[in-house]
Amino acid sequence: MAEITREKAMDMAVKYLSFKSRTSSEMVEYLKKKNVDDVIISDVMQKLGEYRYIDDVVYLKNYVENNRHLNYYGSRRMIQDLKKRGIDDQLLLSLEDLFSKEDEYQGCEMVAKKNLRALKGQTSAQKKKKLYDKLGRMGYPTEMVLEVIKTLVREEEPLELTEDELADEEQKLSEKLNRDYEKYLRAHQRKGAVGKELMFRIKKSLMGRGYPYALINKKLEAKREELGEE
Template sequence: MQHNQKSYTVEEALQKLMHYCAYRDRSQKEVEDKLDNMKMIPEAKEQIIISLMQEGFLNEERFARSFVRGKFRIKKWGRVKIIQELKKRGISSPIIKLGLSEIKESDYRQTLYELAEKKLEKIKEPNAYKKKGKLADHLLRKGYESTLVFDCINDLTD
Protein backbone atom coordinates (compact mmCIF):
# COMPACT_ATOMS: atom_id res chain seq x y z
CA MET A 1 0.00 0.00 0.00
CA GLN A 2 1.58 3.22 -1.15
CA HIS A 3 0.72 6.67 0.15
CA ASN A 4 1.14 9.29 -2.53
CA GLN A 5 1.72 12.39 -0.48
CA LYS A 6 3.09 15.41 -2.26
CA SER A 7 6.48 16.48 -1.00
CA TYR A 8 7.20 20.19 -0.83
CA THR A 9 10.36 22.20 -1.24
CA VAL A 10 10.96 24.78 1.49
CA GLU A 11 10.02 27.50 -1.02
CA GLU A 12 6.74 25.77 -2.01
CA ALA A 13 5.86 25.16 1.62
CA LEU A 14 6.63 28.78 2.49
CA GLN A 15 4.35 30.00 -0.32
CA LYS A 16 1.57 27.67 0.80
CA LEU A 17 1.91 28.83 4.43
CA MET A 18 1.93 32.50 3.39
CA HIS A 19 -1.49 31.96 1.82
CA TYR A 20 -2.63 29.99 4.88
CA CYS A 21 -1.62 32.86 7.19
CA ALA A 22 -2.92 35.60 4.89
CA TYR A 23 -6.40 34.04 4.83
CA ARG A 24 -6.77 34.68 8.58
CA ASP A 25 -4.43 35.17 11.53
CA ARG A 26 -2.94 31.88 12.73
CA SER A 27 -1.17 30.82 15.90
CA GLN A 28 2.33 29.39 15.69
CA LYS A 29 0.93 26.03 16.80
CA GLU A 30 -1.55 25.99 13.87
CA VAL A 31 1.34 26.70 11.48
CA GLU A 32 3.49 23.98 13.06
CA ASP A 33 0.61 21.47 12.78
CA LYS A 34 0.16 22.40 9.11
CA LEU A 35 3.90 21.89 8.49
CA ASP A 36 3.74 18.52 10.28
CA ASN A 37 0.89 17.49 7.97
CA MET A 38 3.07 18.52 5.04
CA LYS A 39 5.78 16.19 6.46
CA MET A 40 8.36 18.97 6.64
CA ILE A 41 11.60 18.21 8.51
CA PRO A 42 12.31 20.18 11.73
CA GLU A 43 15.03 22.34 10.11
CA ALA A 44 12.69 23.33 7.28
CA LYS A 45 9.82 24.00 9.72
CA GLU A 46 12.02 26.32 11.77
CA GLN A 47 13.23 28.16 8.66
CA ILE A 48 9.66 28.62 7.36
CA ILE A 49 8.31 29.82 10.72
CA ILE A 50 11.12 32.36 11.05
CA SER A 51 10.46 33.60 7.49
CA LEU A 52 6.72 33.90 8.18
CA MET A 53 7.43 35.94 11.31
CA GLN A 54 9.96 38.19 9.58
CA GLU A 55 7.57 38.80 6.67
CA GLY A 56 4.72 39.60 9.10
CA PHE A 57 2.55 36.62 8.13
CA LEU A 58 2.83 35.06 11.58
CA ASN A 59 2.34 37.21 14.66
CA GLU A 60 1.09 35.66 17.91
CA GLU A 61 -0.02 38.99 19.41
CA ARG A 62 -2.02 39.90 16.32
CA PHE A 63 -3.49 36.39 16.29
CA ALA A 64 -4.49 36.65 19.97
CA ARG A 65 -6.07 40.09 19.50
CA SER A 66 -8.13 39.08 16.46
CA PHE A 67 -9.12 35.77 18.10
CA VAL A 68 -10.36 37.63 21.19
CA ARG A 69 -12.26 40.22 19.13
CA GLY A 70 -13.89 37.56 16.97
CA LYS A 71 -14.92 35.16 19.73
CA PHE A 72 -16.23 37.99 21.89
CA ARG A 73 -18.07 39.97 19.21
CA ILE A 74 -19.41 37.12 17.12
CA LYS A 75 -19.77 34.16 19.48
CA LYS A 76 -20.19 36.31 22.62
CA TRP A 77 -17.72 34.17 24.58
CA GLY A 78 -16.57 35.23 28.04
CA ARG A 79 -12.94 35.65 29.09
CA VAL A 80 -12.71 32.23 30.78
CA LYS A 81 -13.53 30.36 27.56
CA ILE A 82 -11.37 32.66 25.42
CA ILE A 83 -8.37 32.10 27.70
CA GLN A 84 -8.87 28.30 27.62
CA GLU A 85 -9.01 28.30 23.82
CA LEU A 86 -5.91 30.50 23.46
CA LYS A 87 -3.98 28.23 25.86
CA LYS A 88 -5.04 25.22 23.76
CA ARG A 89 -3.48 27.00 20.79
CA GLY A 90 -0.18 27.39 22.62
CA ILE A 91 -0.45 31.13 23.27
CA SER A 92 1.58 32.39 26.25
CA SER A 93 -0.01 34.19 29.21
CA PRO A 94 1.53 37.64 28.47
CA ILE A 95 0.20 37.49 24.89
CA ILE A 96 -3.21 36.31 26.15
CA LYS A 97 -3.29 39.37 28.44
CA LEU A 98 -2.56 41.65 25.47
CA GLY A 99 -5.29 39.93 23.47
CA LEU A 100 -7.85 40.37 26.24
CA SER A 101 -7.18 44.12 26.27
CA GLU A 102 -9.29 44.17 23.08
CA ILE A 103 -12.43 43.78 25.23
CA LYS A 104 -13.72 46.94 26.89
CA GLU A 105 -15.11 46.23 30.37
CA SER A 106 -18.33 48.15 29.63
CA ASP A 107 -18.93 46.11 26.43
CA TYR A 108 -18.17 42.91 28.30
CA ARG A 109 -20.76 43.56 31.00
CA GLN A 110 -23.32 44.80 28.48
CA THR A 111 -22.88 41.64 26.39
CA LEU A 112 -23.25 39.45 29.49
CA TYR A 113 -26.52 41.19 30.43
CA GLU A 114 -27.88 41.00 26.86
CA LEU A 115 -27.08 37.28 26.71
CA ALA A 116 -28.70 36.73 30.10
CA GLU A 117 -31.89 38.63 29.21
CA LYS A 118 -32.24 36.80 25.91
CA LYS A 119 -31.74 33.40 27.54
CA LEU A 120 -34.06 34.24 30.44
CA GLU A 121 -36.96 34.80 28.01
CA LYS A 122 -36.40 31.36 26.49
CA ILE A 123 -36.23 29.37 29.74
CA LYS A 124 -39.63 27.75 30.31
CA GLU A 125 -39.15 26.81 33.94
CA PRO A 126 -41.78 27.73 36.56
CA ASN A 127 -39.43 27.12 39.51
CA ALA A 128 -37.48 30.38 40.03
CA TYR A 129 -34.54 28.58 41.65
CA LYS A 130 -34.18 26.09 38.76
CA LYS A 131 -34.63 28.92 36.27
CA LYS A 132 -31.69 30.80 37.82
CA GLY A 133 -29.65 27.59 37.73
CA LYS A 134 -30.31 27.06 34.03
CA LEU A 135 -29.40 30.66 33.29
CA ALA A 136 -26.20 30.40 35.34
CA ASP A 137 -25.20 27.16 33.54
CA HIS A 138 -25.71 28.82 30.17
CA LEU A 139 -23.61 31.89 31.02
CA LEU A 140 -20.85 29.84 32.65
CA ARG A 141 -20.67 27.58 29.57
CA LYS A 142 -20.26 30.73 27.49
CA GLY A 143 -17.16 31.43 29.57
CA TYR A 144 -18.20 34.25 31.87
CA GLU A 145 -16.69 34.50 35.35
CA SER A 146 -18.94 33.07 38.07
CA THR A 147 -18.91 36.25 40.20
CA LEU A 148 -20.12 38.34 37.25
CA VAL A 149 -22.70 35.71 36.30
CA PHE A 150 -24.24 35.60 39.77
CA ASP A 151 -24.26 39.41 40.10
CA CYS A 152 -25.99 39.62 36.73
CA ILE A 153 -28.59 36.97 37.60
CA ASN A 154 -29.39 38.66 40.91
CA ASP A 155 -29.79 42.01 39.15
CA LEU A 156 -32.14 40.52 36.55
CA THR A 157 -34.26 38.31 38.80
CA ASP A 158 -34.75 40.39 41.92
Protein backbone atom coordinates in the same frame (compact mmCIF):
# COMPACT_ATOMS: atom_id res chain seq x y z
CA MET B 1 9.06 10.55 -0.68
CA ALA B 2 10.79 13.63 -2.05
CA GLU B 3 11.98 16.23 0.43
CA ILE B 4 9.72 19.26 0.64
CA THR B 5 11.60 22.37 -0.48
CA ARG B 6 11.41 25.79 1.17
CA GLU B 7 9.40 27.11 -1.76
CA LYS B 8 6.92 24.23 -1.54
CA ALA B 9 6.63 24.60 2.24
CA MET B 10 6.00 28.33 1.85
CA ASP B 11 3.26 27.64 -0.70
CA MET B 12 1.68 25.14 1.70
CA ALA B 13 1.79 27.66 4.54
CA VAL B 14 0.21 30.45 2.48
CA LYS B 15 -2.54 28.10 1.31
CA TYR B 16 -3.19 27.05 4.91
CA LEU B 17 -3.53 30.72 5.83
CA SER B 18 -5.95 31.37 2.97
CA PHE B 19 -8.77 29.67 4.88
CA LYS B 20 -8.37 31.66 8.10
CA SER B 21 -5.78 33.24 10.37
CA ARG B 22 -3.48 30.90 12.29
CA THR B 23 -1.27 31.17 15.34
CA SER B 24 2.44 30.41 15.15
CA SER B 25 1.85 27.18 17.05
CA GLU B 26 -0.88 26.06 14.66
CA MET B 27 1.31 26.72 11.63
CA VAL B 28 4.30 24.84 13.04
CA GLU B 29 2.07 21.90 13.95
CA TYR B 30 0.56 21.88 10.44
CA LEU B 31 3.95 21.87 8.71
CA LYS B 32 5.25 19.14 11.01
CA LYS B 33 2.27 16.96 10.10
CA LYS B 34 3.18 17.51 6.44
CA ASN B 35 6.67 16.14 7.24
CA VAL B 36 8.45 19.40 6.52
CA ASP B 37 12.02 19.48 7.84
CA ASP B 38 12.49 21.46 11.08
CA VAL B 39 15.11 23.75 9.52
CA ILE B 40 12.76 24.59 6.67
CA ILE B 41 9.90 25.18 9.12
CA SER B 42 12.09 27.66 10.99
CA ASP B 43 12.88 29.49 7.74
CA VAL B 44 9.23 29.55 6.68
CA MET B 45 8.11 30.86 10.08
CA GLN B 46 10.72 33.63 9.87
CA LYS B 47 9.44 34.68 6.43
CA LEU B 48 5.80 34.54 7.55
CA GLY B 49 6.69 36.80 10.46
CA GLU B 50 8.55 39.25 8.23
CA TYR B 51 5.58 39.45 5.87
CA ARG B 52 3.23 39.81 8.86
CA TYR B 53 1.27 36.80 7.62
CA ILE B 54 1.50 35.39 11.14
CA ASP B 55 1.56 37.57 14.24
CA ASP B 56 0.25 36.16 17.52
CA VAL B 57 -0.21 39.64 19.01
CA VAL B 58 -2.43 40.68 16.10
CA TYR B 59 -4.17 37.29 16.21
CA LEU B 60 -5.07 37.83 19.87
CA LYS B 61 -6.41 41.34 19.20
CA ASN B 62 -8.53 40.09 16.28
CA TYR B 63 -9.79 37.14 18.32
CA VAL B 64 -10.96 39.46 21.10
CA GLU B 65 -12.64 41.80 18.62
CA ASN B 66 -14.44 38.94 16.87
CA ASN B 67 -15.54 37.54 20.21
CA ARG B 68 -16.98 40.93 21.10
CA HIS B 69 -19.31 40.72 18.07
CA LEU B 70 -19.81 37.00 17.37
CA ASN B 71 -19.22 34.45 20.12
CA TYR B 72 -19.63 36.48 23.32
CA TYR B 73 -17.48 34.09 25.38
CA GLY B 74 -16.36 35.04 28.86
CA SER B 75 -12.69 35.38 29.80
CA ARG B 76 -12.33 31.85 31.14
CA ARG B 77 -13.61 30.30 27.91
CA MET B 78 -11.46 32.65 25.84
CA ILE B 79 -8.30 31.76 27.74
CA GLN B 80 -8.96 28.03 27.37
CA ASP B 81 -9.63 28.43 23.65
CA LEU B 82 -6.56 30.57 23.03
CA LYS B 83 -4.29 28.20 24.95
CA LYS B 84 -5.51 25.34 22.74
CA ARG B 85 -4.49 27.43 19.73
CA GLY B 86 -1.01 27.85 21.12
CA ILE B 87 -1.06 31.43 22.43
CA ASP B 88 1.57 31.49 25.17
CA ASP B 89 0.90 32.38 28.81
CA GLN B 90 2.89 35.62 28.69
CA LEU B 91 0.80 36.97 25.83
CA LEU B 92 -2.40 35.83 27.52
CA LEU B 93 -1.59 38.17 30.40
CA SER B 94 -2.49 41.05 28.06
CA LEU B 95 -6.02 39.72 27.58
CA GLU B 96 -7.38 41.79 30.45
CA ASP B 97 -6.13 44.96 28.73
CA LEU B 98 -7.90 44.01 25.48
CA PHE B 99 -11.07 42.68 27.10
CA SER B 100 -11.97 44.76 30.14
CA LYS B 101 -14.28 43.62 32.91
CA GLU B 102 -16.79 46.21 31.67
CA ASP B 103 -16.75 44.61 28.20
CA GLU B 104 -17.11 41.18 29.73
CA TYR B 105 -20.02 42.27 31.91
CA GLN B 106 -21.85 43.70 28.89
CA GLY B 107 -21.36 40.43 27.02
CA CYS B 108 -22.56 38.40 29.99
CA GLU B 109 -25.63 40.57 30.36
CA MET B 110 -26.47 40.33 26.64
CA VAL B 111 -26.18 36.54 26.59
CA ALA B 112 -28.31 36.33 29.74
CA LYS B 113 -31.04 38.56 28.29
CA LYS B 114 -31.17 36.54 25.08
CA ASN B 115 -31.49 33.26 26.94
CA LEU B 116 -33.93 34.69 29.46
CA ARG B 117 -36.42 35.41 26.66
CA ALA B 118 -36.40 31.72 25.75
CA LEU B 119 -37.17 30.77 29.37
CA LYS B 120 -40.48 32.62 29.49
CA GLY B 121 -43.06 30.75 31.56
CA GLN B 122 -40.54 28.90 33.71
CA THR B 123 -40.23 29.46 37.43
CA SER B 124 -37.74 31.89 38.90
CA ALA B 125 -35.61 29.05 40.25
CA GLN B 126 -35.58 27.31 36.86
CA LYS B 127 -34.55 30.51 35.08
CA LYS B 128 -31.75 31.22 37.50
CA LYS B 129 -30.36 27.69 37.40
CA LYS B 130 -30.42 27.50 33.58
CA LEU B 131 -28.86 30.94 33.21
CA TYR B 132 -26.21 30.01 35.76
CA ASP B 133 -25.32 26.85 33.84
CA LYS B 134 -25.35 28.58 30.44
CA LEU B 135 -23.20 31.52 31.47
CA GLY B 136 -20.82 29.20 33.27
CA ARG B 137 -20.33 27.14 30.10
CA MET B 138 -19.73 30.37 28.19
CA GLY B 139 -16.80 31.05 30.50
CA TYR B 140 -17.98 34.01 32.55
CA PRO B 141 -16.64 34.45 36.13
CA THR B 142 -18.94 33.10 38.83
CA GLU B 143 -19.24 36.42 40.66
CA MET B 144 -20.24 38.20 37.45
CA VAL B 145 -22.78 35.53 36.55
CA LEU B 146 -24.47 35.82 39.94
CA GLU B 147 -24.60 39.61 39.73
CA VAL B 148 -26.14 39.57 36.23
CA ILE B 149 -28.73 36.98 37.22
CA LYS B 150 -29.63 38.92 40.34
CA THR B 151 -30.14 42.07 38.28
CA LEU B 152 -32.15 40.50 35.45
CA VAL B 153 -34.41 38.26 37.49
CA ARG B 154 -35.16 40.92 40.10
CA GLU B 155 -38.92 40.45 39.84
CA GLU B 156 -38.56 36.87 41.05
CA GLU B 157 -37.13 35.39 44.24
CA PRO B 158 -34.19 37.51 45.43
CA LEU B 159 -31.64 34.71 45.62
CA GLU B 160 -29.93 33.72 42.40
CA LEU B 161 -29.43 30.25 43.88
CA THR B 162 -30.36 28.94 47.30
CA GLU B 163 -27.75 29.68 49.95
CA ASP B 164 -26.95 25.96 50.18
CA GLU B 165 -26.51 25.71 46.39
CA LEU B 166 -24.31 28.81 46.31
CA ALA B 167 -22.18 27.58 49.21
CA ASP B 168 -21.83 24.20 47.49
CA GLU B 169 -20.70 25.83 44.21
CA GLU B 170 -18.18 28.04 46.00
CA GLN B 171 -16.85 25.08 47.97
CA LYS B 172 -16.37 23.02 44.81
CA LEU B 173 -14.52 25.86 43.10
CA SER B 174 -12.28 26.41 46.13
CA GLU B 175 -11.44 22.69 46.37
CA LYS B 176 -10.64 22.53 42.67
CA LEU B 177 -8.39 25.60 42.98
CA ASN B 178 -6.55 24.01 45.91
CA ARG B 179 -5.92 20.82 43.89
CA ASP B 180 -4.64 22.76 40.90
CA TYR B 181 -2.48 24.96 43.13
CA GLU B 182 -0.74 21.91 44.61
CA LYS B 183 -0.31 20.41 41.13
CA TYR B 184 1.32 23.53 39.70
CA LEU B 185 3.37 24.06 42.85
CA ARG B 186 4.99 20.63 42.40
CA ALA B 187 5.39 21.09 38.65
CA HIS B 188 7.14 24.47 38.86
CA GLN B 189 9.28 23.43 41.84
CA ARG B 190 10.56 20.50 39.80
CA LYS B 191 11.62 23.05 37.17
CA GLY B 192 13.62 24.96 39.78
CA ALA B 193 11.32 27.93 40.43
CA VAL B 194 11.43 29.42 43.94
CA GLY B 195 10.16 32.47 45.81
CA LYS B 196 8.38 35.20 43.86
CA GLU B 197 9.17 33.51 40.54
CA LEU B 198 7.44 30.36 41.77
CA MET B 199 4.34 32.31 42.81
CA PHE B 200 4.30 34.17 39.50
CA ARG B 201 4.40 30.93 37.51
CA ILE B 202 1.67 29.36 39.63
CA LYS B 203 -0.50 32.46 39.14
CA LYS B 204 -0.09 32.28 35.36
CA SER B 205 -0.96 28.58 35.37
CA LEU B 206 -4.08 29.10 37.48
CA MET B 207 -5.11 32.02 35.30
CA GLY B 208 -4.84 29.72 32.32
CA ARG B 209 -7.32 27.39 34.01
CA GLY B 210 -9.85 30.23 34.09
CA TYR B 211 -10.06 30.90 37.83
CA PRO B 212 -11.22 34.40 38.88
CA TYR B 213 -8.28 36.74 39.53
CA ALA B 214 -9.63 37.64 42.97
CA LEU B 215 -9.81 33.99 44.01
CA ILE B 216 -6.26 33.29 42.76
CA ASN B 217 -4.87 36.30 44.62
CA LYS B 218 -6.71 35.30 47.79
CA LYS B 219 -5.22 31.82 47.60
CA LEU B 220 -1.67 33.08 47.00
CA GLU B 221 -1.96 35.70 49.76
CA ALA B 222 -3.13 33.02 52.19
CA LYS B 223 -0.18 30.82 51.20
CA ARG B 224 2.28 33.72 51.68
CA GLU B 225 0.87 34.40 55.14
CA GLU B 226 1.12 30.72 55.98
CA LEU B 227 4.78 30.73 54.94
CA GLY B 228 5.41 34.02 56.76
CA GLU B 229 6.53 35.84 53.59
CA GLU B 230 6.18 39.55 52.92
